[in-house]
Amino acid sequence: MVRTVFITGATSGIGKACAEKFASAGDNIIINGRRKDRLAELENSLQNNYNVKVFESIFDVQNKEEVFAAVNNLPEEWKGIDILINNAGLALGRDYFDEADLDDWETMLQTNVNGLLYVSKAVIPLMTKRNSGHIINLGSVAGKEMYEKGNVYCVSKAAVDAISKTMRIDLLQHRIKVTAIHPGAVETEFALVRYKGDKTKASDTYKGFTPLTAMDIAETIYYTASLPPHVCINDLVITAISQANAIYFKKD
């Protein structure tokens, strides 16, 4: 069966790898992000490589009006969303609580928490009316254990953990699956964004061990989305072999 998969934050990293993974299996994909050039490039490559349908949905998840307009104005043929992957997110800064930047905190909360809520609220009615759907939320090990200088990023991912639990309870009556995926370190543009373009700090993040790849996570997500209708993976923590949790690493 060909499914319709809506992926937020598909211009890079885990979201992009998910688009490739699901498209390679023949699913049709709605790709979101703010960077239009990257979305256009991805649309071309998915169509050329896998001959699937792709729809570009350019919006900022932080902007409630943009989110609802984008989802409500989807062409009819794209409204049967089977899988929503709430992936768009970021960390900004790594500073002590008393030294961290308030704007960074607001952007993380607005993107990782409110953005996820807006997109979910917009898409869920398209699922409840069919009594079917699967929502996959990207949490993090950072939401499972708080670490030094992680403060509001950790808070935002602990919120994703809690939101996923409440969604699962309240959407039970609509037969909507809710899966939360909590990766440890994955080598993407995440660290470059966190350290605001500082390439040395970004590459140091992944030094001394083999981190997960975006495709490791995409393949795991694809697995959770390909189980029989009566099976739901609720919560999944995935780390590299060198990482026990958000805090403990065994580096070379």
Ligand code: NDP
């Ligand atoms: P990347 O920086 O590589 O990708 C982040 C994606 O999110 C981009 O496509 C970006 O698109 C999108 N995005 C960010 N802000 C917005 C916004 N306001 N509106 C729409 N899209 C947005 O990072 P990852 O792939 O690593 O991160 C993906 C998710 O995985 C995040 O939620 C992150 O917290 C989580 N995660 C990452 C881990 C890691 O170690 N990498 C570990 C655990 C969880 P654009 O800029 O074009 O809008």
Ligand code: 8X3
């Ligand atoms: C990203 C993983 O450990 O950098 O969510 O917070 S970590």
